[in-house]
Amino acid sequence: MPELPEVETVRHYLAAVLPGKVIGKVNVFSQKQFPQDPTLLQNRQIKAVVRKGKLLGLRLDHGQTLLIHLKLTGQLVYVPQLNRRQQAVLGHPLPFAGGNRLPGKSTRVVLYFGQPPGKEGALFFNDVRKFGWLRLVSDQEANAAMAKLGPDATSPAFSLAYFKKVLAGSRRPIKIFIMDQTKISGIGNIYANEALFRAGIDPRRPANSLRPAEISQLYQAIRTILRQSIAAQGTSAADDAYVQADGEPGHFQQQLAVYQRSGQACPRCGQPIKRIKLGGRGTFFCPHCQH
DNA sequence: TGATATGTTATCTT
């Protein structure tokens, strides 16, 4: 699942290779996901790669930004060298993209860089479930879209004081609350479960029922988990399409304590991890350690 | 075969 650490890992990689490159040919295989005229991107130079929460943006010249959301199964893979048929061959199969060749079965949009197309590499947007999207907007519109999101969970704007304030105003289950992108952006199902385990808090607790010490623990847990996952290049869980921008999986799945571990031993107490549904979503926790 | 998983948003309900 591309959540904050996964999107940040992709952003970090792309920020090292894309700025300065000029978009040449653009292929759109799924119009629903990029409904605009592909030629609008032609001959445009990439200036920077930005992110807030799970939303990515390629800042272009002419005061425009290509916003990208990976949703559930989106992948952004950059390949520096293409063969004569404009194909990329990776060292190993790409989960959900249908093998190790790009474009593949689930490739939806391709941006080719340089002239002839692909001479300076290509960026492949793959997405099995077609929930992800690309949208070219003005910088102002991009800023507005990002302003609609709550403070990024890794930014200073997400302060303990802010967290206390917004929690006080909601009776929703704490797990659902911390996944609300308008309150805090970047936390999805994996890290909501992991942060609550680390903080020892039951995911069903009403947000406004947390005591100051618990809020503090959860705040620290969120920051720690996200930092550790970014350091591990994100989580490529079971049945998860997430890969880094070079096509390699992340490593944080090795450190997961509860996510997708129902029935297995809690790493702290050894009791089995339980799975319930909250807001229609899978929720994993240790009934013995989380209250 | 049909239930399941998932992030976000539109829409419905309280």
Next chain:
DNA sequence: CAAGATAACATATC
């Protein structure tokens, strides 16, 4: 009116 709950989206997998 606002907060909260739920359906819808797409598709591979079990």
